[in-house]
Amino acid sequence: MDMSLKGLWLQMMPLGALIAGVVGLLLIASVIGGILAGTTKGEQGRATVANLNARIRAWWIMVAVFGVAMATGGVGSIVLFFLMSFLAMREFMTLTPTARTDHAALFWAFFLLAPLQYLLVWAGWYGMFSVLVPVYGFVAITSRMALSGETDRFLERTATVQWGVMACVYCVSHAPALLMLGPIPGYSGNGATLLFYLVLIAQLSDVMQYVWGKLVGKRPIAPTVSPNKTWGGFIGGTLTAIAVGTALYWATPFTPLAAAAMCLAITMLGFMGGLVMSAIKRDRGVKDYGSLIQGHGGVLDRIDSLLFAAPVFFHLIRFFYVP
Amino acid sequence: MISGTLAFIARLISGATARWTAPLEPGRQRVFFANHTSHLDFIIIWSSLPPAMRAMTRPVAGSDYWGKGAMKRHLAKKVFNAILIERPSSGSGNAISAASQSIESIAAGMGDRHSIIVFPEGTRSLTGEVLPFKSGLFHLCRLKPDLELVPVYLANMNRILPKGEVLPVPLIGRVIIGAPMRFDPAEDKQAFLTRARGAMLALRDQ
Secondary structure, eight states, X not given: OHHHHHHHHHHHHHHHHHHHHHHXXXXXXXXXXHXXXXXXXXXXXXXXXXXXXXXXXXXXXXXXXXXXXXXXXXXXXXXXXXXXXXXXXXXXXXXXXXXXXXXXXHHHIIXXXXXXXXXXXXXXXXXXXXHIIIIIIHXXXXXXXXXXXXXXXXXXXXXXXXXXXXXXXXXXXXXXXXXXXXXXXXXXXXXXXXXXXXXXXXXXXXXXXXXXXXXHOOSBSSTTTOTTOBHHHHHHHHHHHHHHHHHTGGGSSSOHHHHHHHHHHHHHHHHHHHHHHHHHHHHHTOSOSOOSBTTXXXXXXXXXXXXXXXXHHHHHHHHHTOO | OHHHHHHXXXXXXXXXXXXXXXXXXXXXXXXXXXXXXXXXXXXXXXXHSOHHHHHTEXXXXXXXXXXXXXXXXXXXXXXSOOEEEOOOOTXXXXXXXXXXXXXXXXXXXXXXXXXXXXXXXXXXXXXXXXXXXXXXXXXXXXXXTTOEEEEEEEESHHHHSOTTOOSOOOOOOEEEEOXXXXXXXXXXXXXXXXXXXXXHHHGGGO
């Protein structure tokens, strides 16, 4: 009894400390936002501060939702990420030029593939989890769209629907899949801590790139895709996130050096995810995927940095740490 | 309570948030006229209205669909407070007299306080393109020239629930509610219908 309580405490301690740290960070951000709101002059400056404060308020809500999901253990996180996948795919497919005849394939994507993928996470069936979308989803969607008989832009339509399922469901599901990784030797924490760590570093990198970009950002990295992503913001933001992630190595199974390398991977892939999703938005002629989260745009705008980072982070841990 | 819940579910499925391009004064009698691509259309418009306006707004629906079956009839009569009309079947000899009867029953259903939702294309468009308007809107306005005419454009509903499908796909729809326009008795039928259709199409790019 004593031993198991102690074990539970050891398991929850790193996660609790991380959550407390994030709440502290948000408190500081809210105070700074409040001060800026009182002191900033000029119309453009005020608009920027108002947007910043809307983002901070939305962060409180997102952290609360995420915290509640984590507190309910595995199921809560899986349900939360399923909902995010679902809403992100809704935003994605709305922008996708599908035909009337694709209705059934779209229905399968939303009500068959997405729930099945997360059921597999919950069941911990890794083998099927990793092939459901790329193998069975690929076959099912293409076949269903061929059966419906519409050949106009066939490859474009099937490819975009599949891309949407891959990005919004398959990639995102690798974040809660961290919960189903087996025990890591010498690590007392759990998958939930690693999930929190991944989301924290990816989102922190996003936020710090925005902050550094506003402060010192001048030269855009890819001006035709996203004029807001600057070299100054990119370097400042990723270095800040890597520094924080390295300092938090004690919450993970990583050595400080390995933690820095992991954070380098998360921030680079997070940046690429954001860039790719921006390219799609640019092509479709929209600024945001949606308007669900005040100041942030849609769900897909908020989680674009997880799309590539989640599966790679998952597989790096699986390859190097899980026996 | 049923209507509040239904309105919430309709907004959830369609993800639609209404955009009002001009404020509407309370207490006016008006005709919301919209493009028609899906069975969801009138529920979506109806659920986008503020509750007080919603309570005073009656959708106009074909009795051939909404009058069939106890469940649909109950929804149409008790929840949506719909005005059910006989749709003139094309080709039948008395189509014209049926049509004018419909206009009279719509006017009677409006009384002097209710607003209505109508789809002047007369049927659901398969492609999403807005079809030419049938003349019903014009004849109603001749009967009640003081009505405020509010164009409504619905985007993506034909992708959420196309004609012929039973299950909706949860894409994000849009409801754009335009500035009210007026009937001009001096205007002839074709000019009026073109002007009304133009006002609706102009919302598409908003």
